Amino acid sequence: MKARRETDFAYQAVYRYLTRLMAGCSPDESIRLPSLRQLAERLNVSISTIQCAYSLLEKEGRVYSVAKSGYFARAVTSAPSPDDGRDLLETVYVSARWPGMKVLSGDEPASIQPLDSPLLVLERELLRQYPRPSQWLAPPCGEQQLRAAVAARYTTSHRQCWHADDVYVGADLRGVLEILIAVLDLKHATLVVESPCDWVILRLLQSAQVQVIELPLQAAGGLDAQRLEDLLKTRSVALILLSSGLSMPRGSQVPADNRQSIARLLARHGTWVLENDCYSELDEGLDRLRLRDLLDPDRLLVFSCFEKFIGAEAPYGYLLSRQWRTELQRHFLLRSFRLSPIRQKAIARLYDSGRIDQHLESLRRRLREHRTPMVELLRERLGESLQVVEPQGGATLWVRARRPVDMRDVFRRLLKQQVVIAPGELFSLQGLHAQNLRLSPLGLDARDAWGTVGLLADALRLAPLR
Structure with missing residues (x-):
C-alpha cells in the first residue's frame, strides 16, 4: 500500500x-x-x-x-492591508495566499477530490510505452488522442457533431482565449456578456480593449430577451458570451423556455455565440440541454478547461470551433505552448475509459455535501441579512445583502479578521453586483464555518449603508 x-x-x-x-x-x-x-x-x-x-x-x-x-x-511580520493602494482583485489574490487566512473567495471545485493520482499513474504507464518526443514534434494544437476524446464528448447528434480537427488545446484557458481574441480581431469590437461573469475573463477582455456590454441575469436566472434584442438591433455586436448550462458564480441554470427563446433570437439575427463551458460538468441537472444544443454549430465557439473538474495537474484550456481553422492552427503554432504529450494522452484515457464520468458523479455529490450545510447555516444565522441563491452545482455560493451595505467595508472588516471573501463587484466591469458576495465553503470544517459566518454577520451589521 x-x-x-x-x-x-x-x-x-x-x-x-x-x-x-x-x-x-x-x-x-x-x-x-x-x-x-x-x-x-x-x-x-x-x-x-x-x-x-x-x-x-x-x-x-x-x-x-x-x-x-x-x-x-516561517513567521510573517504583517498581513496585507485593504488600504495599501492595491487593486481590489489584487488584494483578494494576495490575501488568499497569506498564511493563516480563511479563504472564502476561491473557486477550486476539484480541490475537494482531485484526479491527480490516477492521472499521474496513467502518465507513468504511458512513459513506459512511449519514448519522450522532441518538443519540436509536438502537435501545436494538442495531442490527437485528447482532441478526439474532447470532440466525442461534445458530439450529441449528427448535427451537433465535432471532430478532432475542431478542437484546440492550450497550456491554460487564458492563453487559449488570448488566441481567440487575436484570431477574431476583437480589439475595439463589441461583445455582449452574461453578467455576473468570471473576473479572469472580464479582465482579459478589458486588457484586450474589447468593448463589453453586460447583460445581467434576472432573479430567476434567465436573460432579458427584449433587452438583448434591442442591443442586437442598435449595436454592432460581434459576439455574445453566454454560459453553456451552469451560470457561475450564481450556480444557477437559465430556465429552459428562456434559453430556447434566446437561441431563436440569436438565430434570427445570425449572432455568433461564444459559449463558456467551464462548469457544465459540475451541473447536477444532467438531463438538461446545453445552450449549444439549440444553436447552429457553424456560428458557435466553445471554450472550457479541465482544471475545474480534474485538478491542478490538468491546467489545459481548450476551444472548439468549426471555423477559422487555418488562422487558429497558425496562432497555436506561433504561440508554441509547451504541453506534456504524455499528460494529454493520460487525460484522454480518463475519458475513453469512463473514469471521468465516475469521478464527476462522486465530485458533484461531495460538492453538494459541502454546500448544503453552508446554505442552511447562512439562512439560519443570516436569513434577515442575506439572500442566498440555491446553487445547482459548483463549489461556491452567490449571496446578496438585503440592505444596501457598503460591501467593500465588509471586505475590509473581514480581512482584518483574516477572512477573505470575493465581493460581487469583481464579477462586473460596470459596477454591477455591488451588493453580492461569492463564498466558498470548501476547506472549512463545521467549527470554522460557524465562527466565520459569525464574523460575516458582524461585518454586515457594522458596515455603513451605501
Missing part, C-alpha cells in the same frame, strides 16, 4: 497536508512542524516522501530547518 501511494506522487498529498496545517498557524510567530518520522507514521508514507515535501516548501520560503530541531513554519 505504501509503495502504491509513493508511486502516486504521495509527496504532493503531503505537501497539501502541510500547507493546510500551516494555514492554521499564527502568521506572526514561527511554529514548529511535525518531524519527518512523526509525519511518516501519521500519513503512512516513507520518510523520503516527507523530506521531498518539506524540501519543496523550503525552496518556496514557507518553511525553514534548524539543525537538530526540525522544521518550522
Whole structure:
C-alpha cells in the first residue's frame, strides 16, 4: 500500500497536508512542524516522501530547518492591508495566499477530490510505452488522442457533431482565449456578456480593449430577451458570451423556455455565440440541454478547461470551433505552448475509459455535501441579512445583502479578521453586483464555518449603508 501511494506522487498529498496545517498557524510567530518520522507514521508514507515535501516548501520560503530541531513554519511580520493602494482583485489574490487566512473567495471545485493520482499513474504507464518526443514534434494544437476524446464528448447528434480537427488545446484557458481574441480581431469590437461573469475573463477582455456590454441575469436566472434584442438591433455586436448550462458564480441554470427563446433570437439575427463551458460538468441537472444544443454549430465557439473538474495537474484550456481553422492552427503554432504529450494522452484515457464520468458523479455529490450545510447555516444565522441563491452545482455560493451595505467595508472588516471573501463587484466591469458576495465553503470544517459566518454577520451589521 505504501509503495502504491509513493508511486502516486504521495509527496504532493503531503505537501497539501502541510500547507493546510500551516494555514492554521499564527502568521506572526514561527511554529514548529511535525518531524519527518512523526509525519511518516501519521500519513503512512516513507520518510523520503516527507523530506521531498518539506524540501519543496523550503525552496518556496514557507518553511525553514534548524539543525537538530526540525522544521518550522516561517513567521510573517504583517498581513496585507485593504488600504495599501492595491487593486481590489489584487488584494483578494494576495490575501488568499497569506498564511493563516480563511479563504472564502476561491473557486477550486476539484480541490475537494482531485484526479491527480490516477492521472499521474496513467502518465507513468504511458512513459513506459512511449519514448519522450522532441518538443519540436509536438502537435501545436494538442495531442490527437485528447482532441478526439474532447470532440466525442461534445458530439450529441449528427448535427451537433465535432471532430478532432475542431478542437484546440492550450497550456491554460487564458492563453487559449488570448488566441481567440487575436484570431477574431476583437480589439475595439463589441461583445455582449452574461453578467455576473468570471473576473479572469472580464479582465482579459478589458486588457484586450474589447468593448463589453453586460447583460445581467434576472432573479430567476434567465436573460432579458427584449433587452438583448434591442442591443442586437442598435449595436454592432460581434459576439455574445453566454454560459453553456451552469451560470457561475450564481450556480444557477437559465430556465429552459428562456434559453430556447434566446437561441431563436440569436438565430434570427445570425449572432455568433461564444459559449463558456467551464462548469457544465459540475451541473447536477444532467438531463438538461446545453445552450449549444439549440444553436447552429457553424456560428458557435466553445471554450472550457479541465482544471475545474480534474485538478491542478490538468491546467489545459481548450476551444472548439468549426471555423477559422487555418488562422487558429497558425496562432497555436506561433504561440508554441509547451504541453506534456504524455499528460494529454493520460487525460484522454480518463475519458475513453469512463473514469471521468465516475469521478464527476462522486465530485458533484461531495460538492453538494459541502454546500448544503453552508446554505442552511447562512439562512439560519443570516436569513434577515442575506439572500442566498440555491446553487445547482459548483463549489461556491452567490449571496446578496438585503440592505444596501457598503460591501467593500465588509471586505475590509473581514480581512482584518483574516477572512477573505470575493465581493460581487469583481464579477462586473460596470459596477454591477455591488451588493453580492461569492463564498466558498470548501476547506472549512463545521467549527470554522460557524465562527466565520459569525464574523460575516458582524461585518454586515457594522458596515455603513451605501
